[in-house]
Amino acid sequence: MNRRNQPKLTSGAIPAIIGNGLYSETPVLQVLGYKSLQGESNDRYRILISDGKYSYAYGMLATQLNPLIAEGKLEIFTIIKLTKFVVNKVATKATAGKDQKKIIILLDVEPIVPGSEVGEKIGNPQTLNDVGEVSEDATVNSKPAASMNYSKPAPVSKTGGYGQQAAKSDVITHPIVSLTPYQNKWTIKARVTNKSDIRTWSNSRGEGKLFSLDMIDETGEIRATAFNAECDKFYHMIEIGKVYYISQAQLKAANKQYTSIKNDYEMTFSQNTTVVPCHDDTSDIPSVTFNFVPINQLINLEKDSIIDIIGVAKSANDLRVITSKTTNKELRMREVQLVDSTNTEVNLTLWGKTGEEFDASSQPVVALKGVKLSDFGGRSIGTVSSTVIQINPDMAEAHKLRGWYDNGGSSSVISSISSARSSGTGGSGSYKTFAEAKFENLGGGEKPDYYNVKAMVAMINKERALYMACPSEDCNKKVIDQNNGLYRCEKCQREFQDFKWRMMLSVNIADATEQQWVTCFQETAETLLGRSADEIGRLKDTDNAEFQKIFEAATFKWYVFRLRVKMEMYNDENRLKTNVYEVKEVNYKEHNERLIRELKEMAIAE
Amino acid sequence: MQVPATSTVRVLGTMLLTHEYDHKDICVMGYPQEIANNSRQFTLKTTDQKHIQVVLSQPIAEHLEGMVQVRGKFDGQRIQAQSYNMLLPELAADFDDNTYNEAVKILRSNE
Numbered sequence: 001m002n003r004r005n006q007p008k009l010t011s012g013a014i015p016a017i018i019g020n021g022l023y024s025e026t027p028v029l030q031v032l033g034y035k036s037l038q039g040e041s042n043d044r045y046r047i048l049i050s051d052g053k054y055s056y057a058y059g060m061l062a063t064q065l066n067p068l069i070a071e072g073k074l075e076i077f078t079i080i081k082l083t084k085f086v087v088n089k090v091a092t093k094a095t096a097g098k099d100q101k102k103i104i105i106l107l108d109v110e111p112i113v114p115g116s117e118v119g120e121k122i123g124n125p126q127t128l129n130d131v132g133e134v135s136e137d138a139t140v141n142s143k144p145a146a147s148m149n150y151s152k153p154a155p156v157s158k159t160g161g162y163g164q165q166a167a168k169s170d171v172i173t174h175p176i177v178s179l180t181p182y183q184n185k186w187t188i189k190a191r192v193t194n195k196s197d198i199r200t201w202s203n204s205r206g207e208g209k210l211f212s213l214d215m216i217d218e219t220g221e222i223r224a225t226a227f228n229a230e231c232d233k234f235y236h237m238i239e240i241g242k243v244y245y246i247s248q249a250q251l252k253a254a255n256k257q258y259t260s261i262k263n264d265y266e267m268t269f270s271q272n273t274t275v276v277p278c279h280d281d282t283s284d285i286p287s288v289t290f291n292f293v294p295i296n297q298l299i300n301l302e303k304d305s306i307i308d309i310i311g312v313a314k315s316a317n318d319l320r321v322i323t324s325k326t327t328n329k330e331l332r333m334r335e336v337q338l339v340d341s342t343n344t345e346v347n348l349t350l351w352g353k354t355g356e357e358f359d360a361s362s363q364p365v366v367a368l369k370g371v372k373l374s375d376f377g378g379r380s381i382g383t384v385s386s387t388v389i390q391i392n393p394d395m396a397e398a399h400k401l402r403g404w405y406d407n408g409g410s411s412s413v414i415s416s417i418s419s420a421r422s423s424g425t426g427g428s429g430s431y432k433t434f435a436e437a438k439f440e441n442l443g444g445g446e447k448p449d450y451y452n453v454k455a456m457v458a459m460i461n462k463e464r465a466l467y468m469a470c471p472s473e474d475c476n477k478k479v480i481d482q483n484n485g486l487y488r489c490e491k492c493q494r495e496f497q498d499f500k501w502r503m504m505l506s507v508n509i510a511d512a513t514e515q516q517w518v519t520c521f522q523e524t525a526e527t528l529l530g531r532s533a534d535e536i537g538r539l540k541d542t543d544n545a546e547f548q549k550i551f552e553a554a555t556f557k558w559y560v561f562r563l564r565v566k567m568e569m570y571n572d573e574n575r576l577k578t579n580v581y582e583v584k585e586v587n588y589k590e591h592n593e594r595l596i597r598e599l600k601e602m603a604i605a606e
Numbered sequence: 607m608q609v610p611a612t613s614t615v616r617v618l619g620t621m622l623l624t625h626e627y628d629h630k631d632i633c634v635m636g637y638p639q640e641i642a643n644n645s646r647q648f649t650l651k652t653t654d655q656k657h658i659q660v661v662l663s664q665p666i667a668e669h670l671e672g673m674v675q676v677r678g679k680f681d682g683q684r685i686q687a688q689s690y691n692m693l694l695p696e697l698a699a700d701f702d703d704n705t706y707n708e709a710v711k712i713l714r715s716n717e
Binding site: 589592593595596599 | 700702705706708709712
């Protein structure tokens with residue numbers, strides 16, 4: 001073929017491509033040589049390309065095109081059409097501190113004229129350096145034979161140490177496990193497994209915003225945080241599940257309190273940090289790994305543990321907005337009921353955006369990595385900022401759960417380990433033991449809690465059992481003894497010639513688990529003692545023996561107490577106040593039925 | 607009858623008939639049926655509908671009605687009673703056989 005008949009090279013294409021990465025036409029280029037980079041399984045070829053005016057040594061052949069090399073279709077001097085390509089910016093050891101090197105990834109090429117026909121370098125292309133500027137003329141291999149390829153002399157192993165060759169590209173990457181604050185010329189290739197929302201703060205030292213992310217590679221994982229300017233720069237570009245080359249971030253000792261990531265160090269993105277999407281082979285970078293705990297095992301774990309869990313979201317409450325008592329901030333949350341094939345149910349609290357967007361109507365399988373276990377209501381779990389949530393993930397455990405739930409799991413008898421708190425006095429309320437009530441922190445919320453307990457009267461405080469009260473019909477306020485035969489009521493602003501006896505008993509009651517001091521007012525006190533306050537008041541001064549007998553007779557009797565509990569503040573101290581709302585004789589038949597029912601629920605009985 | 611306190615196992619009629627509790631100190635509840643002529647024996651219809659003979663060491667001095675709780679040893683055929691308690695009809699009226707049977711089964715289930 002005559003030289004004049006050969007297609008012309010697209011002069012100037014290469015700087016245009018490197019410059020802004022956009023090139024709408026298909027450039028015609030010439031191959032001036034190639035080098036193979038040895039990898040683990042696949043070879044990777046670096047191509048020296050020329051557009052007639054400029055040449056560039058950083059063209060990478062996409063691995064799916066490797067056969068072209070093997071078939072000799074990309075021998076030196078071949079003219080090719082570059083039908084598909086992409087430009088990547090990569091930071092390497094060599095470019096640390098300077099602008100990043102640009103690599104043209106040749107995704108699809110069409111050899112038009114074989115190198116043997118062309119036979120020579122077209123034009124006198126000037127070599128561009130890695131940022132697209134003309135550099136000194138690099139000696140280019142111009143031997144006519146097509147078989148010139150030599151591998152880089154570096155060793156192939158990928159693990160450990162500094163400066164190991166990356167197998168798949170020209171970039172040297174370091175294992176996450178090797179990162180330390182004492183060496184900052186590194187690049188990692190890692191997959192983002194988690195990204196938090198942007199959080200803002202405002203305190204006495206100032207204000208700002210941040211987001212954090214978790215990353216993983218074959219050697220380990222690490223957490224990174226980006227503040228203020230870096231937060232804005234990287235938040236939208238970083239996507240969970242994608243692999244990036246990251247370099248030039250600060251490393252410092254990790255604050256393990258906020259994360260379950262296992263690394264002594266964590267990263268802070270700085271002004272110089274670069275994050276580049278990796279388009280190379282990322283199959284050796286693992287994805288998120290889970291270590292699920294069956295729901296029926298949660299009771300055995302300590303509160304505040306961070307765990308992974310998977311279950312079917314059988315139902316969810318409405319989104320709730322609550323104000324944090326500590327920070328006065330508005331928090332959004334949604335409670336979801338999660339069940340798994342151990343026939344156990346647990347309450348899951350989803351905070352923030354996750355809660356807002358969650359929809360349980362399809363009863364999806366939900367997998368969560370890094371939720372916090374609390375002892376609220378027994379056992380319950382809640383998301384924290386580092387939690388990863390996956391809805392209907394494509395994994396074996398999820399498919400198994402779906403199968404279990406759809407084939408009967410949904411209607412099986414489920415026992416909940418996050419017992420709902422009985423609200424208000426409506427209904428007969430639930431029965432608890434004192435240990436359960438304590439465990440579930442009843443009374444610790446904003447509203448008082450009510451519960452029933454079968455307990456025995458262990459001791460009644462006789463001394464302060466009675467007080468002198470205002471004789472007025474609707475007033476029960478304690479009156480002041482004027483010691484002149486008159487009694488003054490501050491509430492009624494009057495003085496009276498007499499008073500009425502009222503009781504306020506401090507009683508210690510006990511069940512099989514614990515004991516509790518409770519307060520009984522007039523009605524419940526009269527029930528326990530079997531006498532009216534009036535009678536007892538009179539007996540106190542007239543017949544002390546009888547008075548004592550009444551109290552003795554009242555002890556060591558079983559009752560069902562309906563209790564109202566509320567945490568109250570007294571001089572900076574929080575005290576649990578327990579009042580007896582109602583006291584009833586034990587109905588042993590009902591008691592028996594309830595015990596049998598509870599035992600069955602606990603699956604001890606058949 | 608004054609009997610020193612021993613630990614008795616609360617059982618149902620069916621359990622006695624399996625002979626798992628022979629010669630053990632047991633306690634059974636039921637409804638007294640006919641009393642024998644010698645007043646020392648009566649049939650107890652247990653809460654789980656089994657008829658079991660109860661033999662006492664002394665004749666019964668009162669009219670048995672309502673429910674009876676018998677403590678003694680089962681010899682394979684009869685209960686040799688050491689003591690009994692009677693539950694008058696007014697109290698026994700409320701007694702629920704089914705839940706009682708369930709409770710006893712649960713109690714015995716882990717032995």
